[in-house]
Amino acid sequence: MISTDIFSLVTRCRWFLVLLACIQALALTSCNPTQFKTKAAQVPQLVFASPSGPQTFNITQNQSAFSVFGYIYDGLLTENYALDAKLEPALAESWEISEDKKRVVFTLKNGLKWSDGEPLTVDDVIFTYRDVYLNPKIPTDIKDILRVGTSRAFPTVKKLDERRVEFTVPEPFVPFLRNIGGLPILPAHALKKSVETTDANGNPKFISAWGIDTNPKEIIGNGYYKMESYASSERVVFQRNPYYWRKDAEGNPQPYIERVVLQIIENTDNQLINFRSGQLDSLELSPEVFPLLKREEKRGHFTIYNGGPDSTTLFVSFNLNKARNSKNQPFVDPIKSRWFNTKEFRQAVAYAIDRQRMKENIFRGMGELQNSPIYFKSPYYLSPEQGLKVYDYNPNKARQLLLGAGFKYNSQGQLLDAEGNRVRFTMLVKAEDQSRVNMAVQIKQDLSQIGIQADLQVIAFNVVIEKLQNRSWDCYVGGFGGGGVEPHNGSNIWSSNGRLHQFNQGPELGDPPIQGWEISDWEKEIDRLFIEGSQEFDETKRKAIYAQFQQITQEQLPFIHLVNKLSFQAVRDRIQNLKFSALGGPFWNFYELKVNE
Incomplete structure (x- = not known):
């Protein structure tokens, strides 16, 4: 990441x-x-x-x-990357989709077994989805890609016979087959007891x-x-x-x-x-x-x-969360929160970062400037030539935006807000990969040219994850693994209720309650577009929906995209x-x- x-x-x-x-x-x-x-x-x-x-x-x-799961689990279906990620049988030997596109029936292969030799059956599929992935008492990011439509309802799952299992959704859902088919199936005989019993x-x-x-x-x-x-x-x-x-x-x-x-x-x-x-x-x-x-x-x-x-997305992100924790303490200093939640501030930061220099110096010219959260090989990608807004290096434009938003400069060229507070924040970056820190060092240098002081904090990956989960951060240089060509695979990031919606993380199941969490109008619009896109089977209309999504993200900049190496x-x-x-x-x-x- x-x-x-x-x-x-x-x-x-x-x-x-x-x-x-x-x-x-x-x-x-x-x-x-x-x-x-x-x-x-x-x-x-x-x-x-x-x-x-x-x-x-x-x-x-x-x-x-970084996990072990790709080695030890299969799903019902798999993707053939020699054939543009075409879906092929895995644990299921075949599948059928109903005419109304609300039901899909998978037929399992004969003689499947777990790694301990126990039979793998339809009951394991039922257990995996009904008792684990869709269990309201088990928090998991997996839920985000299974929610369907406006209601955000989950699919239902039913055993038809010893080899067939049926999934039903309340309305047509374009990513349904790929999402359902690709998730790992878990062993009921090993885990069922832990699902049915509770801790203190x-x-x-x-x-x-x-x-x-x-x-x-x-x-x-x-x-x-x-x-x-x-x-x-x-x-x-x-x-x-x-x-x-x-x-x-x-x-x-x-x-x-x-x-x-x-x-x-x-x-x-x-x-x-x-x-x-x-x-x-x-x-x-x-x-x-x-x-x-x-x-x-x-x-x-x-x-x-x-x-x-x-396909990895590299970016700078600011913590836009205005909420308070269970002790009524703000996750983000209210002074900094006002800066971060000012669109012009985020845009100024984007103009201040010399991504071309980053590409040439850090990536030795072996990369491309990134402007969209959707992978460029996806049919839903919107290019700058097609109207996507970009932020080429322009420090003068950055200063103009800041001044227009009420910021000002002192005699030393340091940026102050309207109340005279020095614009200074901490920027997190994972300590295990050289190129990522090099990017953060350059960003720190670039921002100093427009009067902003970013204090670099280079820490272990697991500590970064902990801070993000606790919402206790200002800014970080991060990355998300590639989600392939299907935009809906990013719904756990872009949905306002997604568990990877890190720039404005909402309440989480099992966590202490938070107070005063706000969802912006543009976040709500992205929610709507993702629902609309998941329901639209017409490819031309679907591309237009995700084009609008990309235009919003580039206007609002919850993630300031950097370079694809x-x-x-x-x-x-x-x-x-x-x-x-x-x-x-x-x-x-x-x-x-x-x-x-």
């Missing part, structure tokens, strides 16, 4: 730190993933790096981009079930792999699920690769060292290391794939059957991959 490091510090100390990390890598043999391939276990395996460990093993409670506070014990303190071998899934072990801040090891449903044309079980090791390496320099020394099988490349590894491509026996502009992935040549896709990356067809030792 978000990542960082300090530009000036890196330029002075990079090579000393790299040398030190090499020495440490040699000394700390217990962290070397090659140790897993012992004489007793010469099995095909892949080793990847993650900048952060999992937040939880409970998918409903996860809010991190009356909450289902399920909410705290399967935390990262749970023995990984107790986590039951239905995906390619099952967890074998987890060492906090070190690694997650996955073993092939012997009961996985996929088989190739000759009847051989898939996936072919026996084991996956996910090394937790927060520092990007250390990730680079591990890849160059042959300890990692793949590495996501930042633009600054691309030239180095490109020269080593043939000698190092790897290939660098270019996926074009990344080009997506580069280095992959060892020993990995066979790759079908690289810009949307799905190099490993979306993991079940087909083989290792040529």
